[in-house]
Amino acid sequence: MTGKRIITLVLIIAVLALLAALPAVVSRDSIINMAVLVLLYVALASSWNILGGYTGQTNLGHAAFFGLGGLTTRLLWLSAGWSLFPSLLAGAGAATTLALIIGTPAFKLKGVYFAIGTLALGQVLNVTVGDMFPMITSLPVQQLVSYQLLPRYYLFVGLAVLTVGTAYVLVNSRLGLGMMAVREEEEAAESLGVSAFRHKLLALVVSAFLAGLTGGAFAFYHVGYYPQFLFSPVWTFDALMMAYIGGTGTIIGPIIGALFFVVAKELLALRLVEIHLTVFGTLFILVVLFLPGGFVQAWASIRRALVRQLGARGVRLASRRQAS
Amino acid sequence: MQFLQVRGLAKSFGGLMAIHDLDFEIEEGAILGLIGPNGSGKTTTLNLLTGFLRPDAGTITFRGHNVTGIARHRACQKGIARTFQLTKTFLDFTALQNVMVGRAYGQQPARNLRAAAEEAKESLEQVGLLDKAGFMAKDLTLMQRKKLELARALASRPQLLLLDELMAGLNAAEAEDAMALIRRIRDSGITMIVVEHIVKAILGLSDRIIVLNMGEKIADGPPGEICFDPHVIEVYLGKAPCLL
Ligand SMILES: Nc1ncnc2c1ncn2[C@@H]1O[C@H](COP(=O)(O)OP(=O)(O)OP(=O)(O)O)[C@@H](O)[C@H]1O
Ligand SMILES: [Mg+2]
Numbered sequence: 001m002t003g004k005r006i007i008t009l010v011l012i013i014a015v016l017a018l019l020a021a022l023p024a025v026v027s028r029d030s031i032i033n034m035a036v037l038v039l040l041y042v043a044l045a046s047s048w049n050i051l052g053g054y055t056g057q058t059n060l061g062h063a064a065f066f067g068l069g070g071l072t073t074r075l076l077w078l079s080a081g082w083s084l085f086p087s088l089l090a091g092a093g094a095a096t097t098l099a100l101i102i103g104t105p106a107f108k109l110k111g112v113y114f115a116i117g118t119l120a121l122g123q124v125l126n127v128t129v130g131d132m133f134p135m136i137t138s139l140p141v142q143q144l145v146s147y148q149l150l151p152r153y154y155l156f157v158g159l160a161v162l163t164v165g166t167a168y169v170l171v172n173s174r175l176g177l178g179m180m181a182v183r184e185e186e187e188a189a190e191s192l193g194v195s196a197f198r199h200k201l202l203a204l205v206v207s208a209f210l211a212g213l214t215g216g217a218f219a220f221y222h223v224g225y226y227p228q229f230l231f232s233p234v235w236t237f238d239a240l241m242m243a244y245i246g247g248t249g250t251i252i253g254p255i256i257g258a259l260f261f262v263v264a265k266e267l268l269a270l271r272l273v274e275i276h277l278t279v280f281g282t283l284f285i286l287v288v289l290f291l292p293g294g295f296v297q298a299w300a301s302i303r304r305a306l307v308r309q310l311g312a313r314g315v316r317l318a319s320r321r322q323a324s
Numbered sequence: 325m326q327f328l329q330v331r332g333l334a335k336s337f338g339g340l341m342a343i344h345d346l347d348f349e350i351e352e353g354a355i356l357g358l359i360g361p362n363g364s365g366k367t368t369t370l371n372l373l374t375g376f377l378r379p380d381a382g383t384i385t386f387r388g389h390n391v392t393g394i395a396r397h398r399a400c401q402k403g404i405a406r407t408f409q410l411t412k413t414f415l416d417f418t419a420l421q422n423v424m425v426g427r428a429y430g431q432q433p434a435r436n437l438r439a440a441a442e443e444a445k446e447s448l449e450q451v452g453l454l455d456k457a458g459f460m461a462k463d464l465t466l467m468q469r470k471k472l473e474l475a476r477a478l479a480s481r482p483q484l485l486l487l488d489e490l491m492a493g494l495n496a497a498e499a500e501d502a503m504a505l506i507r508r509i510r511d512s513g514i515t516m517i518v519v520e521h522i523v524k525a526i527l528g529l530s531d532r533i534i535v536l537n538m539g540e541k542i543a544d545g546p547p548g549e550i551c552f553d554p555h556v557i558e559v560y561l562g563k564a565p566c567l568l
Contacts (some may be wrong), residue, residue: 004329117429138497151387172512174428174436174437174440175426175438177421177424177428177437178416178425178428178429180417181414181417181425184414184415184416184417185414185415187376187396187408187412187415188408188412188414188476189414189425190395190396190397190400191374191376191397191399191405191406191408191412191477191478192397192400192425192426192429192430192432192433192437192477192479192480193397193426193429193433193480194397194425194429195395196397260361260452264541266434278442287441
């Protein structure tokens with residue numbers, strides 16, 4: 001138990017050190033940009049996982065929170081001249097407010113209605129923002145001239161650490177136990193004193209806050225894009241697929257999923273959105289059908305099988321030794 | 325002050341009157357048996373008492389508080405816990421985690437998760453499942469799951485505990501075991517409403533019995549009286565002689 005803990009701690013420190021040192025080791029911007037993408041997806045998938053994986057409420061409108069955070073941050077930071085951090089916080093605040101507004105009625109509905117409700121919310125915002133902000137948003141010339149990748153990279157490192165850390169602390173707390181109880185068996189949880197409504201709302205609010213922050217970081221990072229792009233359902237479904245492929249309801253699952261997703265996309269050179277959706281969609285369906293716990297579960301099964309094999313061999317060896 | 329008082333309780337589903345104008349009360353520390361044919365409204369009564377259903381009419385007063393139509397989690401926090409006729413175990417939790425939920429969210433909840441884990445072990449021990457604390461609930465037998473749900477409910481520190489067919493599906497030895505357990509719980513000072521179809525068990529356990537038929541109370545009294553009530557024999561007990 002403690003041995004396992006020490007290994008985990010060492011691994012975490014190693015990963016953090018690697019992330020901190022990465023820009024010093026590789027100087028190519030393309031690698032750093034890829035790392036940014038991984039970190040972005042780690043944050044997005046982990047934030048989705050708080051509600052979707054740990055609380056069992058399938059949110060099909062995560063892009064709405066990501067997009068609203070991004071839109072708010074970009075507007076405040078570029079157009080209103082706010083400095084970065086207040087703009088990021090305001091973006092996350094806007095996403096949280098939206099979560100409170102839609103969460104209250106949405107959680108009065110059950111199961112599939114929440115999924116449909118959030119899907120509708122995402123689509124409505126997607127279309128509305130497309131109509132209201134049809135023009136591309138680009139960094140002004142003076143920003144472009146002084147554009148630096150490294151601060152953006154470190155912002156995403158901090159964001160990913162914050163998101164994963166928040167998820168970890170939350171799910172290992174009393175509230176996390178309540179959230180998972182609601183996921184497992186809502187009526188039983190309520191009969192034991194857990195307010196399902198409050199726990200779902202809490203999970204949604206935390207999830208939306210972190211997604212809004214991630215959207216804000218994207219708004220700070222990206223040179224030029226259509227505001228509507230951040231509201232595309234692709235963000236929702238990518239995050240959802242990563243969480244599932246890696247393993248929902250685990251801390252490491254969305255991290256593995258994000259890493260796998262970005263690297264595989266790069267290796268397969270599937271830059272076109274349509275094709276990558278087909279490939280990953282197929283993989284997602286296969287995982288849901290045959291491996292509901294994702295890579296994390298697959299790894300656990302393999303390890304159990306190995307231990308059993310080795311254990312059996314150990315017993316055989318021991319009995320042989322005894323016999324001789 | 326009456327411990328639990330139910331007045332004029334009514335609930336219908338569409339045209340079906342599941343509970344009709346039900347009155348009853350319980351003394352603190354007693355075991356009340358609730359029996360009746362299938363569909364007579366026993367589970368519905370428990371659902372009404374725990375906020376799982378909202379009554380159409382009537383009032384429920386628990387230790388001086390009006391708890392009519394209270395939210396489910398509030399019922400537990402006020403001291404009314406329950407088990408379910410069809411088990412609703414947290415299957416992907418360990419046995420200990422199942423019980424921790426009750427301890428972390430029930431009455432006088434534990435200060436933190438560590439305390440909840442320690443105190444949850446007491447409830448596991450109470451039902452004889454302490455050696456299964458680290459087992460996944462899905463790997464437990466039906467009997468063990470039922471005991472686990474009991475431990476979970478006890479961990480919420482209720483004053484009133486509602487048991488919906490705890491013994492259904494158990495063999496004779498297991499049912500004996502469950503009866504002894506229910507008596508021990510009563511001796512620890514918890515008042516209970518026990519729904520069972522095993523007549524011998526309910527007669528032996530209860531201080532008082534209420535018989536429901538088609539949503540109406542048709543008898544209310546000590547086991548010895550219920551046993552020989554002609555109406556009860558006709559609709560529920562059948563012709564078999566009553567063995568006490
Ligand atoms: N949620 C519901 N919706 C519609 N009808 C219901 C609902 N719950 C119970 N009923 C109906 O109400 C009546 C009483 O059901 P209840 O479950 O209380 O019976 P019971 O006495 O517990 O029976 P059993 O011994 O079979 O468990 C039945 O006719 C049942 O079909
Ligand atoms: Mg019933």
